[in-house]
Amino acid sequence: MDITLAILSILWAWICFFIIPFGLPGNWLMAASALLLTYGENSVYTPLIILLVAAAVAEVFEALLGSKMALNAGAGKAGMIGSFLGALFGGFLLTFLVPVPIVGTVIGACLGAFLGAIILELALAQKDSASKSLVNIGFSAALGVLFGRLVKVSFGAAGAIYWTITVINTAF
Numbered sequence: 001m002d003i004t005l006a007i008l009s010i011l012w013a014w015i016c017f018f019i020i021p022f023g024l025p026g027n028w029l030m031a032a033s034a035l036l037l038t039y040g041e042n043s044v045y046t047p048l049i050i051l052l053v054a055a056a057v058a059e060v061f062e063a064l065l066g067s068k069m070a071l072n073a074g075a076g077k078a079g080m081i082g083s084f085l086g087a088l089f090g091g092f093l094l095t096f097l098v099p100v101p102i103v104g105t106v107i108g109a110c111l112g113a114f115l116g117a118i119i120l121e122l123a124l125a126q127k128d129s130a131s132k133s134l135v136n137i138g139f140s141a142a143l144g145v146l147f148g149r150l151v152k153v154s155f156g157a158a159g160a161i162y163w164t165i166t167v168i169n170t171a172f
Helices: 003-022 026-038 046-072 077-097 103-124 132-171
Strands: none
Touching (some): 003 026, 003 103, 003 132, 026 046, 026 132, 046 103, 046 132, 077 132, 103 132
16 A cells, blocks of 8 residues: 555544434444455455444444434333434434534434433323333433444544554555
């Protein structure tokens, strides 16, 4: 790999990292770029495999942590599904309503998980609307979504650092 390509590759990895909080697939883009750079080379595909596994694990954590924490707080399947769908739609819709980058997406996903878990628990699980456990379920779902995002960003940072070290060791 020549020096210019190495530098561009490192810059791209960090760009991929910085787009993750916006809800964009930075971990997957980082892994895809590793595939493009290692394809056909005589090198080992270990960095590519590591980045792919890290991206997959980060996605699973992000997707399921809100639902899992809602379940631990006493939610049923309805609350878990509500948490997941609420985070998905809330993150998308409030990204545009809150004009601060990243903040709107994170607040939207957490608020969506909170409301989604509560609404579906009320509608489908027939929980008492005055129950303190509903607020606890919603709060746990929101906290789980926040932790899931932090895990995904952490995996992205680790991937960018790993890719930087790998490229430096290979190119220089």
